[in-house]
Amino acid sequence: MNLKNYLHKNPKLKKRIHRFIMHPVKTRPYWWIRILQPIYIKKGKGAVIYRSVRKDLPPFHQFRLGKYSVIEDYSCLNNAVGDIIIGDYCRIGLSNTVIGPIRIDNGVNISQNVVLIGLNHNYRDIKKHHRTRHHHLSYPYRRTYHYRGQRDCTARCKHWETLLYRCRLCGN
Numbered sequence: 001m002n003l004k005n006y007l008h009k010n011p012k013l014k015k016r017i018h019r020f021i022m023h024p025v026k027t028r029p030y031w032w033i034r035i036l037q038p039i040y041i042k043k044g045k046g047a048v049i050y051r052s053v054r055k056d057l058p059p060f061h062q063f064r065l066g067k068y069s070v071i072e073d074y075s076c077l078n079n080a081v082g083d084i085i086i087g088d089y090c091r092i093g094l095s096n097t098v099i100g101p102i103r104i105d106n107g108v109n110i111s112q113n114v115v116l117i118g119l120n121h122n123y124r125d126i127k128k129h130h131r132t133r134h135h136h137l138s139y140p141y142r143r144t145y146h147y148r149g150q151r152d153c154t155a156r157c158k159h160w161e162t163l164l165y166r167c168r169l170c171g172n
Helices: 003-009 011-021
Strands: 053-058 062-066 077-080 084-085 098-101 102-104 115-117 139-143 152-156 164-167
Touching: 003 011, 102 115
Parallel strands: 053 077, 062 084, 077 098, 084 102, 098 115
Antiparallel strands: 139 152, 152 164
C-alpha cells in the first residue's frame, strides 16, 4: 500500500498533514515548507524564477519548469489544486497568476497580467456545446464592458441560443 492510498483511507491523518503543510486561511505553505522548496521544485538548465514571485507550491503536487524558461516578477504560482508543468523556452510575463492543474507546452510566451486557471469544475462531457451542457443551470447575468469609456454593462440570457446585451447606463 502506498502513502497516497493510506492517507485516503485515514482522513484525520490526511487533514493533520495538510494542516502541517498549508495554512488553513492564507492558503500558502508555511515557512518551514517554503525553505525546502529548492529540493522538490524541478527547474531545467538556465530556468529563472525571479525573487518577487509568490510561490504557493506545496510538495504534494508537481511543479516543473523547463530549460531556459523565465517567470517574471510579481507573478503567483499555485499548485495546491493540481500540477503545474511549464515547458522549455517559455516566458511567463509580469504579474501573472498560474493555478494548476495546467500544462504549458514548449516555446509559449504569455503577456502581462494574465490569469491561467486549470480547474475544470467537473464538466463531464466536453464535446457538448456549453449551452446544451448547462441547460439545467441558470446564469441570468454576465458582466461585459462597452468600449466607449469602459462603462459597466449587463448581458442577460433569455434563451440559451440568444444573448441580449443591454447597458445599464446608456441602454445600448
